[in-house]
Amino acid sequence: MRNAAFLAWKETRSYYGSPMAYVVSAAFLALTGQFFVSGIAELLPEASLREVFTPMTFALILWAPIVSMRLLAEEQKLGTLELLLTAPLRDWEIVLGKFCALVAMLLSIVAPTLVYVVLLYWFASPDGGPVLTGYLGLLLYGSAAGALGLFTSSLTGNQIVAGITAAVALLFLTLASEASDLVSGLPSTLLAGLSLPAHYTAFVAGVIELGNVVYFITFIALFLFLTTLSLESRRWR
Amino acid sequence: MTERMIEVQGLTKFYGDFPAVSGVSFSVNKGETVGLLGTNGSGKTTTMRVLTGYMPPTSGTVRVAGHDIAADSLEARRHIGYLPESVPLYADMTVAESLRFFGRVHAMDGASLALALDRALGAFGLGDYRDTLVGKLSKGYRQRLGLAQAVLHEPEVLVLDEPTVSIDPVQVVDARNLIRRLGEEHTVLLSTHQLGEASSLCERVVILHEGAVVAEGHPDAIAEQLHGARRISVEARAPAEQTAAALGAVPGVSFVGPSVLVEEGVYAFDVTAPLRSDVREPIVEALHAAGIALRGLGRSSVDLEDVFLQLTTGGQEEADA
Numbered sequence: 217m218r219n220a221a222f223l224a225w226k227e228t229r230s231y232y233g234s235p236m237a238y239v240v241s242a243a244f245l246a247l248t249g250q251f252f253v254s255g256i257a258e259l260l261p262e263a264s265l266r267e268v269f270t271p272m273t274f275a276l277i278l279w280a281p282i283v284s285m286r287l288l289a290e291e292q293k294l295g296t297l298e299l300l301l302t303a304p305l306r307d308w309e310i311v312l313g314k315f316c317a318l319v320a321m322l323l324s325i326v327a328p329t330l331v332y333v334v335l336l337y338w339f340a341s342p343d344g345g346p347v348l349t350g351y352l353g354l355l356l357y358g359s360a361a362g363a364l365g366l367f368t369s370s371l372t373g374n375q376i377v378a379g380i381t382a383a384v385a386l387l388f389l390t391l392a393s394e395a396s397d398l399v400s401g402l403p404s405t406l407l408a409g410l411s412l413p414a415h416y417t418a419f420v421a422g423v424i425e426l427g428n429v430v431y432f433i434t435f436i437a438l439f440l441f442l443t444t445l446s447l448e449s450r451r452w453r
Numbered sequence: 454m455t456e457r458m459i460e461v462q463g464l465t466k467f468y469g470d471f472p473a474v475s476g477v478s479f480s481v482n483k484g485e486t487v488g489l490l491g492t493n494g495s496g497k498t499t500t501m502r503v504l505t506g507y508m509p510p511t512s513g514t515v516r517v518a519g520h521d522i523a524a525d526s527l528e529a530r531r532h533i534g535y536l537p538e539s540v541p542l543y544a545d546m547t548v549a550e551s552l553r554f555f556g557r558v559h560a561m562d563g564a565s566l567a568l569a570l571d572r573a574l575g576a577f578g579l580g581d582y583r584d585t586l587v588g589k590l591s592k593g594y595r596q597r598l599g600l601a602q603a604v605l606h607e608p609e610v611l612v613l614d615e616p617t618v619s620i621d622p623v624q625v626v627d628a629r630n631l632i633r634r635l636g637e638e639h640t641v642l643l644s645t646h647q648l649g650e651a652s653s654l655c656e657r658v659v660i661l662h663e664g665a666v667v668a669e670g671h672p673d674a675i676a677e678q679l680h681g682a683r684r685i686s687v688e689a690r691a692p693a694e695q696t697a698a699a700l701g702a703v704p705g706v707s708f709v710g711p712s713v714l715v716e717e718g719v720y721a722f723d724v725t726a727p728l729r730s731d732v733r734e735p736i737v738e739a740l741h742a743a744g745i746a747l748r749g750l751g752r753s754s755v756d757l758e759d760v761f762l763q764l765t766t767g768g769q770e771e772a773d774a
Contacts, residue, residue: 222557230545295541299602302505303558304531451508 219305223313227287228320237321240282244325247275252332263340265332269350269420272329273413276322276358277386283321284365285379287314288443292373297450307447311366311440318362319355326354346422353419356432357412361386363439370446386412456483458610458640459504463513466499473499474664476513483609486636488655489644492765496664497644498538501614504642505535518609531559534608534639538615540599544588548579548598551587552605559606573601577631593624600631604639611635613643617650629654648672648761662765675760682707685724685733688749689740693720699743700724705732719748 231237248268255267291297300310336342365382372378393414396407408414415428459481466474474496481487489497503510504517506526515522520529543551552573556566574580577597582590590598596616603611616632617625632654635641645651651658652672660668660675668675689696693712700709700722710723726732733750740747 219558222554226554230543233545294543295537295539296543298502298507298537299535299541299555300558302507302530302533302535303555304527304560305558306527 217309219309220312220316223305223310224316224320227314227317231283231317231321236282237324240279241325241328244275244279245328248272248329248332252329256336263336263342265336265342265347265350266420268329268332269354270413270416272326272354273357273416274390276354276361277383277390277412279322279325280358280361280365280386281368281379281382284318284362284382285369285375287318287366288369288447289373289375289378293375301447301451308440308444310447311370311443314366314443315359315363315436315440318366319359322355322358322362326351326358343422346420349419349422349424352424353416353428353432356419356429356436357416360412360432360435360439363436363443364389367439367443367446370443457481457516458483458485458518459642460516461500461504461513462515464500464503464510464515465512466496466503466508467511472664474503474661477661477664477666478513479659479666479669481610481640481642483640485657486632486641486643486655488651488658489642489661490646490648490651490658490761491644491661492646494663495661495765497646497661498614499664500661501535501612501642501644505533505612506530532609533612534603534606534610535612536599536603536614536616538618538644540595542587542595542598542602544586546587547584548587548590549574549583551598552601555602556605561606569605569607573605576634577601592620593627596620596624596628597631600628600635604635609640611639611641611643613641615644615646617645617647625650660761660764667764668760672760682725682727683752685726685736686721686749686751687724687736687740687747688715688719688721689745689747690719691743691745695743696720696722696740696745699739699745700736703732703735703739705730705735715748721749 248271251271252268333347364385368382369378389410389412392407393411396404415431418425418428457480462478464474464477477500491497502508504515506522506529509523517529518532522529552570556569561569574583579597579601617628657670658672659666697709700706705726706724708725712720712722715721737747
């Protein structure tokens, strides 16, 4: 656990030492701010973040590949992965460290959006429940997307390939619910079951459904497990 | 009884269908510096990667400090300091941060880490670069940092993959001195394809060729064993044929090599004699008797290059010559 913690610390440090962190944060804030403004400036404005949460998930799907693609791909390219894998560290500790760093980065880009909440409470009296659940879902959503990105990053030494693979996979999982409407029967059920947004809508409505929480947790656990396997398999190649 | 720090037995590693290493066995005793010698693709890096736990062997066993690298990998890895050939470093850290990070990786903390850090900065001449970004270091200093990272946690076994490749000649001398010093306190296994390096740093060499051990032992011993003879270099001021004839007549001399013009009127020869006979004094007497001025005489330094070529080409070169 200690090992995972300082690996996460190293990663977070290196992330904030690069300009990318600030560019990504600014872009995320600009994009979501736009939706916040249009959400509260409508003809019938609503004191909620309902209009912001869904666009935020789209932004996260762009965010996840960008920040996760380098996490393991770069270690492979630099050769530092060889140092980590020959150090007395367990493979899962390396993966968990990277994932914790991702969660920290996620928190840091989501945190500034709390200013929208402050503004809402300042000028109106919104319902706190959906705001809370919306954020909870958002963190699960972003963590899941990051876990998938971490996995694709473990597959190659090329960051760009890792990033694009993650983006395509996330796009598929986002559009799966739309695609499920086009087909019927088992494929439709499967597609809907896989879809990331389909498991998020309830959070925005202020409802925490066990099934949705289980979906995200399983999603994250699965990809962290696959990443660990992928690291282990490097040893066998 | 000497303690074996590295014990490799019947190590075989396949990449797909290709055997990178097959049936390699050797051991390194505590305190020894041993060189893994071989051309590119001879299996040096693969052997080291298995040894450091980076990848498991297809078959065979490797024990480091008594721990099986496959069954007890984590414990074995605790005793190893490893510098891969590419000297991987994090460019966005400072020298001190980088060392601190690898100290933590090896479970060091607090005061002991701070102490080890200062010691390493001093020992490797990195003190002035403490807060320099690794990405801004010259190759020679990157090499030093790589070595410092590998030894920071005081591992019993040091594994250095081509530690002096890709740095300039001055830095090579520097790095070799550092390695020599490390060899005083650690058990060192280093790989190289530079033969001079192996004979100057290592007490023993293991020569790998196409994934198998073709010779093992002290460089001089390997050479003599291989030639079955000792070589003596002679330099004399006289016509080449005259000297060659005089040398050929010395009892015990089995072969006189071709002459090499050293300077106007002076020729050098390599003379071969059986292992157990010293023909140097008879040579001095014979040349004196023939009225030939002797300019120099000595045991030919072991030409590891020759040994190497002979071992790795199955003596082809020697036969052709």
